[in-house]
Amino acid sequence: MPAHVAVIMDGNGRWARARGLPRVAGHRAGAEAVRRTIRAAISHGVRWLTLYAFSAENWRRSPAEVLDLTGLLRHYLKNEIAALAAEGVRLSVIGEPGRFAADIQADLAAAERLTAGNERLNLTIALSYGARAEIVAAARAAAAAAAAGRLDPQQLDEERFGRFLATAAMPDPDLIVRTSGEQRLSNFLLWQAAYSELVFLDVLWPDFAETDFSAALAEYRRRERRFGARPG
Numbered sequence: 001m002p003a004h005v006a007v008i009m010d011g012n013g014r015w016a017r018a019r020g021l022p023r024v025a026g027h028r029a030g031a032e033a034v035r036r037t038i039r040a041a042i043s044h045g046v047r048w049l050t051l052y053a054f055s056a057e058n059w060r061r062s063p064a065e066v067l068d069l070t071g072l073l074r075h076y077l078k079n080e081i082a083a084l085a086a087e088g089v090r091l092s093v094i095g096e097p098g099r100f101a102a103d104i105q106a107d108l109a110a111a112e113r114l115t116a117g118n119e120r121l122n123l124t125i126a127l128s129y130g131a132r133a134e135i136v137a138a139a140r141a142a143a144a145a146a147a148a149g150r151l152d153p154q155q156l157d158e159e160r161f162g163r164f165l166a167t168a169a170m171p172d173p174d175l176i177v178r179t180s181g182e183q184r185l186s187n188f189l190l191w192q193a194a195y196s197e198l199v200f201l202d203v204l205w206p207d208f209a210e211t212d213f214s215a216a217l218a219e220y221r222r223r224e225r226r227f228g229a230r231p232g
């Protein structure tokens with residue numbers, strides 16, 4: 001069983017287009033898939049689940065779509081956090097939550113505080129997240145620590161550098177799943193994905209079901225992880 005599953009939730013727009021609906025209908029249906037996925041992770045005993053909800057590059061979408069997406073995020077936070085807390089979910093955010101409206105930032109911070117003691121599932125939501133920006137921020141923090149005399153540059157290794165990343169407290173993802181048939185990482189967890197198994201599913205995110213989650217886990221179990229150590 002993978003300890004950490006990360007999901008690139010893609011295909012909301014195509015799901016809506018196929019039904020002759022506006023894109024926002026796809027995002028709304030995608031929120032239902034988030035609920036199903038959290039339940040599936042809990043029932044399979046996955047301890048860490050990271051969901052790519054909004055990329056740093058997604059701000060380039062039309063103002064109307066950005067407004068729809070942030071509106072749904074606001075709605076989700078107001079309506080779901082109590083239930084998540086009751087289910088034993090610990091919520092964390094990576095990315096740039098400071099780019100969202102003040103009330104969303106406040107709700108995110110409150111949700112993190114409220115759920116900080118939970119242990120059943122570590123749920124991380126990537127919001128305005130970009131892996132390159134994360135790595136640059138970590139490099140900047142390491143350089144500042146060195147300039148302040150708190151870090152010897154000679155001592156900086158992969159493990160220490162990882163502590164400057166937003167993901168310092170979590171294990172690297174064992175499995176990264178992307179829906180919608182696209183086969184790319186789109187600036188998601190580039191450092192952390194060094195040895196992740198990648199599973200690409202043809203299902204569109206709003207259709208993602210518990211059976212798809214199980215299928216991705218089954219595919220993961222068929223993989224042979226080598227970490228470079230074993231010759232073919």
Ligand code: IPE
Binds near residue numbers: 009011013180205
């Ligand atoms: C994923 O679905 C949701 C976000 C990236 C916010 P898309 O909106 O990317 O849907 P497609 O890829 O256009 O189908």
Ligand code: IPE
Binds near residue numbers: 052055184
């Ligand atoms: C990646 O999906 C980001 C999220 C799922 C939040 P996109 O739809 O934005 O990625 P590209 O543009 O197809 O690479």
Ligand code: MG
Binds near residue numbers: 010011012
């Ligand atoms: Mg997409």
